[in-house]
Amino acid sequence: MRIYKEFQFEAAHFLPTAPAGSPNARVHGHSFRARVTIDGVPGADTGYVFHFDELAQTMAEAQDALDHRLLNEVEGLEAPTLERIAIWLWNRLQNRVPGLAEIEIARDSCGEGAVYNGPAPSRLAAE
Numbered sequence: 001m002r003i004y005k006e007f008q009f010e011a012a013h014f015l016p017t018a019p020a021g022s023p024n025a026r027v028h029g030h031s032f033r034a035r036v037t038i039d040g041v042p043g044a045d046t047g048y049v050f051h052f053d054e055l056a057q058t059m060a061e062a063q064d065a066l067d068h069r070l071l072n073e074v075e076g077l078e079a080p081t082l083e084r085i086a087i088w089l090w091n092r093l094q095n096r097v098p099g100l101a102e103i104e105i106a107r108d109s110c111g112e113g114a115v116y117n118g119p120a121p122s123r124l125a126a127e
């Protein structure tokens, strides 16, 4: 079973590789939504996969690192596309959230988003 929790953040950014003169090359802001999805089996006694309160604490720390920031100044987000933010959040949460299955970063105002399910499995040594 999959469960999820979301948080919002408002942040500024620019895309350093955008062509000069493009609006994307200028600092501008968006409202972002992050969804963290966990895959697991509800505990026989607890009835939950992972307690939302525990997840909320971890997510609050990530939210604080992103909210009302210039994302380009956040370590690892020098090119802060939706895709890069999704990977950044995955890397931040992967050791702290058992069963982490998916990160979605969305800009709902323009119907855009990126969904990341973690790195592709590494090739078998025999290959």
Ligand SMILES: Nc1nc2c(c(=O)[nH]1)N=C([C@H](O)[C@H](O)COP(=O)(O)OP(=O)(O)OP(=O)(O)O)CN2
Pocket: 015, 024, 028, 029, 030, 031, 080, 081, 082, 083, 107, 109, 110, 112
């Ligand atoms: N594959 C991607 N393409 C683009 C991304 C991205 O993250 N991944 N990001 C951008 C820029 O951030 C750009 O600002 C998005 O612009 P646009 O789609 O025009 O949306 P708005 O600026 O209109 O968003 P509002 O929040 O509605 O103002 C470009 N491409």
Ligand SMILES: [Zn+2]
Pocket: 013, 024, 028, 029, 030
């Ligand atoms: Zn933008």
